[in-house]
Amino acid sequence: MTDYSIRSAQEAESAQIKALIHEVGINPTGLDWRRFLVAVDGLGRVIGCGQIKPHGSDILELASIAVSPEHRGQGIARRIIEQLLAENPRPLYLMCVEHNGAMYEKFGFRAIELEAMPRYFQRMKKLFDLSKLLHKTEEGLLVMMVE
Numbered sequence: 001m002t003d004y005s006i007r008s009a010q011e012a013e014s015a016q017i018k019a020l021i022h023e024v025g026i027n028p029t030g031l032d033w034r035r036f037l038v039a040v041d042g043l044g045r046v047i048g049c050g051q052i053k054p055h056g057s058d059i060l061e062l063a064s065i066a067v068s069p070e071h072r073g074q075g076i077a078r079r080i081i082e083q084l085l086a087e088n089p090r091p092l093y094l095m096c097v098e099h100n101g102a103m104y105e106k107f108g109f110r111a112i113e114l115e116a117m118p119r120y121f122q123r124m125k126k127l128f129d130l131s132k133l134l135h136k137t138e139e140g141l142l143v144m145m146v147e
C-alpha cells in the first residue's frame, strides 16, 4: 500500500498536476492548481488529483479525477472525491466516459438527460456526440449530477 496524504495543491505542484492529467489522458483544460486537491506520496510526488471547476457563477463540476496507474485500486480516488464532495455545495455535475459511470454512482451521482443539463454540459455532450460520429467510436459521454 502506498503511504500518501491528501491536501490542497501548492503552486509548485502545477506542472505535476498537468503531467498526471496528460498521462491519464483526460480533459487538459482548466487546470488551475488553486482549485485542486492532490494525493502526495512520501517523497512529495503528486500521485492523484481532483478539482471542482466552476462554469459561470452557479455551475460546479467535479473534474480532473486522476490517479497514476501504479497507485490505483487503493482508494485514493475515493478519498479525493469524498473530500471534494464534503467541501462543496450541491448540485455538482461531472462528465465521464460511460465505463466510469459506475464509479461515480458509488458517490451518489446519477446520469442526466440532455434536457436536464445546464447549457455548458449540453454543448459539451453535443460536441462529444459529433466527434464520436466522426471518429466512429462506440463509447458515449455521460453527464452526471448529485444533489
Ligand SMILES: CC(C)(COP(=O)(O)OP(=O)(O)OC[C@H]1O[C@@H](n2cnc3c(N)ncnc32)[C@H](O)[C@@H]1OP(=O)(O)O)[C@@H](O)C(=O)NCCC(=O)NCCS
Binding pocket: 024, 025, 026, 064, 065, 066, 067, 068, 071, 072, 073, 074, 075, 076, 077, 078, 079, 095, 096, 097, 099, 100, 101, 102, 103, 106
Ligand atoms: C478512475 C480512477 C481515477 C480510479 O482511481 P483509483 O484510485 O484506482 O480508484 P479507487 O481505488 O479510489 O476506487 C474507488 C471506488 O471506485 C471503484 N472504481 C474505480 N474505478 C472504477 C471504474 N472504472 N468503474 C467502476 N468502479 C470503479 C473502485 O472499485 C472503488 O470502489 P469501492 O471503494 O466501493 O471498493 C483511475 O483509474 C484513473 O486515474 N483513471 C484514468 C483517468 C480517468 O478516467 N479519470 C476519471 C475521469 S472522469
